[in-house]
Every structure is written in structure tokens, then in C-alpha cells.
Amino acid sequence: MIKPGIPKGTRDFGPVVVRKRNYIFQTIRETFEVFGFQPLETPAMENLSTLTGKYGEEGDKLMFKVLNNGDIFNDAQAATDNKTLVSAITEKALRYDLTIPFARYVVMNQHELALPFKRYQMQPVWRADKPQRGRYREFYQCDADVVGSNSLLNEVELLLIYDTVLTKLGLQGYELRINNRKILSGLAEVIGKSELLTDITIAIDKLDKIGAEGVRKELTERGLSAADIVTIEQFLAISGNSDEKLVQLKELLQSSPTALKGIEELDFVINSGYGNFNTTPVIDVTLARGLNYYTGMIVEVKAPATVKMGSIGGGGRYDDLTGLFGLKGISGVGISFGVDRIYDVLEELQLFPQAAQQSTKVLFLNLGEASARTAFSYMMQLREKGIAAELFHESAKMDKQMKYADKRGIPYVIILGESELQENLVSIKNLADGKQEKISAAALLQFEF
Known part of the structure; x- marks a missing residue:
């Protein structure tokens, strides 16, 4: 007799749970539609070459590879080098997120699309992560992206989508935290280590998990000097309200034109006067989001402090994502909702209306x-x-x-x-x-x- 079970990090959803999840999906979908976004779906599998190298070193390790069909054992034995061996075993992977497949879709359909193209996508993704509360190996993402526009109004609108959805769901005390990758690039420029930008952002992104001492140790291991780390720590120590943070950023990073451009962009998003937010976005200089493709504003949505949960959404600007597939000069910006985590938050706070159950x-x-x-x-x-x-x-x-x-x-x-x-x-x-x-x-x- 086979004992029934499911793979670690996956879940069954009974009728009550599905109805509550559908309530979240419907709220998000209706908001996407009202803001003028169009629906899109892509395959569960992508070519491995499409995904590899787009999420950083750690992201590549967390991809679920799909074994090739046929006699892969004989093909593997016949391989003459590592590259041939890998291609003999696997050439496909389950999608890691929805953004890279979206970029691939835009490039493949560029002549049929009217730019700017505003799309939303609500499908599952897979990551070989260590399962824990709020972190699963199969989970849904709900993304909204705009490609073909450099306007910072898109950033404002996407933040308003977060604000609208979370307000409709009855959530209070959430935080819309924003930063700009140009500022992080400028920080690397100021210390003369632009080539270590990825290493710096990966370390900074772990601040909440490993603390200041852990970040210092990781930066040292990644080849930064004591003087470099002092400057980075001054950067991470910036505090006050958003306007005060902008002033401190300008002073610390004044020698970097790249950083100043990022500060200007943040200033627009915070102070342009577009949109009436229920929860005003705040600048968080420690926010790095360790994905390689971000080039402008980055955003992360934090759950209310009363719930022990990390981010429930995130995204940012990627000026040359389609360039990875040969289509240069197409700027994009997007956000993603972590539906599984939002569900856990609403459940803990008992915010699901009776009608949704x-x-x-x-x-x-x-x-x-x-x-x-x-x-x-x-x-x-x-x-x-x-x-x-x-x-x-x-x-x-x-x-x-x-x-x-x-x-x-x-x-x-x-x-x-x-x-x-x-x-x-x-x-x-x-x-x-x-x-x-x-x-x-x-x-x-x-x-x-």
C-alpha cells in the first residue's frame, strides 16, 4: 500500500481555503483591470537558457530543473564536457518568477504589441527553497508590469495598485518601502568598487536576516576593505523621514551622478503629488532586492508589524530586461503580490469577510x-x-x-x-x-x- 502524500513545500487547498484565496485573486484582478492592465499567461516550463543568470547566483541554485525525455542515461554517458552533460540531462526548468517569461514574451511578440504594454499575470511559480511559514516551493504570484515607457508615473501607479488592493482587503499597518538601484550603484561608485555591486546588494539585502555584524562579515568575505565597509555602514545608518533621508543621501553620495539620478527619481515618486495614498511610501535605504535585473526604483511591501511575516510583495524598474533577449531600449517596471503570504496575514488577522467564506x-x-x-x-x-x-x-x-x-x-x-x-x-x-x-x-x- 502506498502512503498518500505530497511533495515537501506544496499544499492541497480545500474548498474553504480556495474561496478565501479566490477573494484575494478577485480583488487583485479587479484592481489590475481598473488600472488598465491586460491579462497574460505563459507556460509552466521555460527553456533553461531563458532563466539562467537572470536571478543571481542564489536564484540559479533554486530553480527546479526538468529532466529531458528519452534515454538521458546514455546521453549523459556520451557527454564530453560539463556543458554537454547538463544539456543531456536537462534543457528546461519550471518558471522561477513571472517577469523573465514576460520579457521573453515581449521580445517574441514585439511587432504585435502596442507600447506601452501593460500586462498582469496570475500564475504559480516554483523555487527549490527551504519550506517554512510564508515560504513555499510552489506558490502563486500576481504581477503587473509596464514595458515601453520611461515615465515615473508608472512607478506611482504601481504603488497605488498596492495601496488600493491592500486597502480593499482591509489590511492596515502595512508598509510600502522603496529605494532605487541607481543609489546602490552610486554607493559602489563612491567606494570605487562598481564591479562588486552585486556582492554589495546581496549582502545589504540580508540585513534583516543576519544583522549588521553579519553584513559586515559578508562584505569582508566578498573583498571589500575596512574603509569601504565604513562608508556602506554610514549609508545603512541614514534615518529620519523620507525628505530627511533624501538630504542625507545627497550629502553622502554627492560625487556619484548615478546616485544623484536615483535620488531625483525617488524624490519624484515621494513628492510629485500624483495619487492619494492611504499608506504613504517610505524610503528604506537598506532595501536592495537581490535580483540582478533591477535598475531603478525598487519596492517591497512589508506586512503589519503585528504579524510575523516578511514581505508580501515587491518589484521595481528594469531598464533593459528585454535586452537580455536581444531587444534593446525597452524599459519596464513591475510589481508582484505574494498571494500565499497575504492569505496567511489575512487569516491571522481574521480579515476575510463572511461572504468570502x-x-x-x-x-x-x-x-x-x-x-x-x-x-x-x-x-x-x-x-x-x-x-x-x-x-x-x-x-x-x-x-x-x-x-x-x-x-x-x-x-x-x-x-x-x-x-x-x-x-x-x-x-x-x-x-x-x-x-x-x-x-x-x-x-x-x-x-x-
């Missing part, structure tokens, strides 16, 4: 052939009005049928006994308060369930 609103009790036939007719009329209704599948004791309704969380039951059938009435019972009333069959369609 219910399916059937009305259960008609099955009290015999005559009752069932009449109930079925009424049930179909309610369904035509968009009211979810069902008839218990068999004639059974009323207690059994009531227990079914209670277990399913169905708020109303309708009883059609002999007296109701004779008088052309229906008895409606509210299971929440126990109240029961009789109304005419004609009034049933106007009843407020």
Missing part, C-alpha cells in the same frame, strides 16, 4: 418526492437570480440534513413540508439566529438572503 447560501431540505420536485423548481429560480442554492441529495431525517447545512456553513435552509405545499408557502430558517418564518412562494425570489 460561503458558497451555498440556501439549502432546500429533501422531505420526499413531492417536496423535492417543488423545491427543485424554486431552487432553479434562485440560481437564475445568482443565489447559490442546492437541494439535499436524498430524502433523509431532518436532523441529518440540518447537520449538513451547519457543517457546510450554509446560512439558510428552506423547508417544504406537507402544510407548506398545501398552502403554497415556504418556511425559511436562519441558522445563525435560529429564527424561522413562513412566506409565500412568490415572495421567495424577493427575499434578502
Whole structure:
């Protein structure tokens, strides 16, 4: 006998969970559509060459490779070098995120697209990460991206999408943290180590996890001098409100034109006056986001401090992402929602509305052939009005049928006994308060369930 199980880091979702997740998906999708974004889907698998080298050294290690078809054992034995060996075993991988596949799609369909192209995508991705709360090996991303526009208004609008969705979901106390990769590039320029930009950003990105001492140790191991690390620590120590941080950044990085450009861009996003935010974005100089393709503003959404959860969304500007596939000069900017983490946050804070947890609103009790036939007719009329209704599948004791309704969380039951059938009435019972009333069959369609 095979013991049933699922791969580590994956999950089954029962009806109650799926309904709550769909509530999140629907809220995000409706917001994307209102902001003028178009839907897109790409394959679960991409060519390994499409994905490799786009997420940094650590990202490459976390890709799920897909074995080639055929006799890979003989092909591997025939390989003459490492490159041939790898291609003999695997040439495909499950997608790591939705952004690189989107860039690949844009390049392949560049002549059919009207730029700027605003797309949203809501599909699962896979990462061979160590499973833990809020971190899974299979999870959904919900992305919105704009390509073909350099305007910083796109950054403002994407931040407003975050703000709109999280407000609709009833979440309070979240943080929209922003930074700019040009500022981080400028920091590397100031210390004369531009070639170590990736190493610096990877180390800074771990500040929350390994602390200042851990970052210092990692920077040392990556070849930075004590003087370099002092400057980086001065950078990380910048504090105050966003305007005060901008002043301090200008003073520390004044010798870098690249950094000054990034500071100017941040200033626009913070102070342009476009958009009315419920939660104002704040500058976080420690925010690095360790993905290689970001070149401008970067953003990360932090869950409320009352919940032990990391980021629930993130993204940024990538000025030459399509250039990786031969299409130069196409700028893009995008964001992503971490639906699985958002679900955990809403669940912990008990923010799911009752409507998001219910399916059937009305259960008609099955009290015999005559009752069932009449109930079925009424049930179909309610369904035509968009009211979810069902008839218990068999004639059974009323207690059994009531227990079914209670277990399913169905708020109303309708009883059609002999007296109701004779008088052309229906008895409606509210299971929440126990109240029961009789109304005419004609009034049933106007009843407020």
C-alpha cells in the first residue's frame, strides 16, 4: 500500500481555503483591470537558457530543473564536457518568477504589441527553497508590469495598485518601502568598487536576516576593505523621514551622478503629488532586492508589524530586461503580490469577510418526492437570480440534513413540508439566529438572503 502524500513545500487547498484565496485573486484582478492592465499567461516550463543568470547566483541554485525525455542515461554517458552533460540531462526548468517569461514574451511578440504594454499575470511559480511559514516551493504570484515607457508615473501607479488592493482587503499597518538601484550603484561608485555591486546588494539585502555584524562579515568575505565597509555602514545608518533621508543621501553620495539620478527619481515618486495614498511610501535605504535585473526604483511591501511575516510583495524598474533577449531600449517596471503570504496575514488577522467564506447560501431540505420536485423548481429560480442554492441529495431525517447545512456553513435552509405545499408557502430558517418564518412562494425570489 502506498502512503498518500505530497511533495515537501506544496499544499492541497480545500474548498474553504480556495474561496478565501479566490477573494484575494478577485480583488487583485479587479484592481489590475481598473488600472488598465491586460491579462497574460505563459507556460509552466521555460527553456533553461531563458532563466539562467537572470536571478543571481542564489536564484540559479533554486530553480527546479526538468529532466529531458528519452534515454538521458546514455546521453549523459556520451557527454564530453560539463556543458554537454547538463544539456543531456536537462534543457528546461519550471518558471522561477513571472517577469523573465514576460520579457521573453515581449521580445517574441514585439511587432504585435502596442507600447506601452501593460500586462498582469496570475500564475504559480516554483523555487527549490527551504519550506517554512510564508515560504513555499510552489506558490502563486500576481504581477503587473509596464514595458515601453520611461515615465515615473508608472512607478506611482504601481504603488497605488498596492495601496488600493491592500486597502480593499482591509489590511492596515502595512508598509510600502522603496529605494532605487541607481543609489546602490552610486554607493559602489563612491567606494570605487562598481564591479562588486552585486556582492554589495546581496549582502545589504540580508540585513534583516543576519544583522549588521553579519553584513559586515559578508562584505569582508566578498573583498571589500575596512574603509569601504565604513562608508556602506554610514549609508545603512541614514534615518529620519523620507525628505530627511533624501538630504542625507545627497550629502553622502554627492560625487556619484548615478546616485544623484536615483535620488531625483525617488524624490519624484515621494513628492510629485500624483495619487492619494492611504499608506504613504517610505524610503528604506537598506532595501536592495537581490535580483540582478533591477535598475531603478525598487519596492517591497512589508506586512503589519503585528504579524510575523516578511514581505508580501515587491518589484521595481528594469531598464533593459528585454535586452537580455536581444531587444534593446525597452524599459519596464513591475510589481508582484505574494498571494500565499497575504492569505496567511489575512487569516491571522481574521480579515476575510463572511461572504468570502460561503458558497451555498440556501439549502432546500429533501422531505420526499413531492417536496423535492417543488423545491427543485424554486431552487432553479434562485440560481437564475445568482443565489447559490442546492437541494439535499436524498430524502433523509431532518436532523441529518440540518447537520449538513451547519457543517457546510450554509446560512439558510428552506423547508417544504406537507402544510407548506398545501398552502403554497415556504418556511425559511436562519441558522445563525435560529429564527424561522413562513412566506409565500412568490415572495421567495424577493427575499434578502
